[in-house]
Amino acid sequence: MDEVEIVVAHSERVTLRLGDVFLKVDADQARIDLEVEAMAAAPVPTPEILWRTPPxxxxxALPGTALGRLGAPSTASPAAWAAAGAAVRTLHEASVPHWPGRRRRDPDELAAELDRECELLVANGVLPADLVTRNxxxxEAAIRPWTPVFTHGDLQVDHVFVDGDEVTGIIDWSEASPGDALFDLATLTLGHEEHLGDVLAGYGTDVDVDLVRAWWSLRSLLGVRWLVEHGFDAFAPGCEVDVLRSRM
Structure with missing residues (x-):
């Protein structure tokens, strides 16, 4: 081991890499409890837990490399993206665990949060009004009743690891909960619209693509302000603001 790599760091949690070991330091122990339980319940490959000493x-580390990164073209094959879709389908078809997981907002709560965020984005000059209004x-199409499934809850493209065309594991389960299947699919393909067809081919069932696109807008609108406040660049090429602009 030559160095300590800071994978992600903000006021809520820090993830460090030391060689083949990741150390996650989390201020919310309930979130770590959930992550451990979710990895044990998930019917897809997950990282091995080496030890735990709160916090x-x-x-x-998982073998292989991340499927991609937000803001950069993915070098993974279409077959690897399809394999990711198949893994997500396996997760969604599993029985929802007995634990409630991270509580998800219901449609009314989502609508109220969307109202607040859109007002703040415009009032604070973060995004132009026409961009916010269009998105x-x-x-709003994503805010509807859904049948809950076992969702990862934060299935960003760099949370899925592949080796060749095979999924070797999925990381970062602290947001797992019963939720909307299309939210996972939208999170995985956010900023990688060109691979949506590959993911859906692997997922293997009819999916309302317009609802996936609706979740792209919803997730981005709800996330931009948090990202900016926590030191992340939502305005970087290919990231959340570009996703919103692509809907215009």
Whole structure:
């Protein structure tokens, strides 16, 4: 081991990499409890838990590389993206665990949060009003009743690891909960619209693509302000603001 790599760091949690070991330091121990339980229940490959000493969780690195990164073209094959879709389908078809997981907002709560965020984005000059208004109209389609499934809850493209065309594991389960299947699919393909067809081919069932796109707008509108406040660049090429602009 030559160095300590800071994978992600903000006021809520820090993830460090030391060689083949990841150390997650989390201020919310309930979130770590959920992550451990979710990995044990998930019917897809997950990292090995090496040890836990609150507030630190140590997990082993997965073989292979991340499926992609937000803001950069993915070098993974279409077959690897399809394999990711198949893994997500396996997760969604599993029985929802007995634990409630991270509580998800119901449609009314989502609508109220969308109202607040859109007002703040415009009032604080974070985004232009026409961009917010257009995406808000698109996002509203995602706010509807859904049948809950076992969702990862934060299935960003760099949370899925592949080796060749095979999924070797999925990381970061602290947001797992019964939720909307299309939210996972939208999170996985956010900023990688060109691979949506590959993911859906692997997922293997009819999916309302317009609702996936609605979740792209909804997730981005709800996330931009948090990202900016926590030191992340939502305005970087290919990231959340570009996703919103692509809907215009």
């Amino acid at each position: 630190v969780l140590a997990i082993a 808000r109209r698109i996002a």
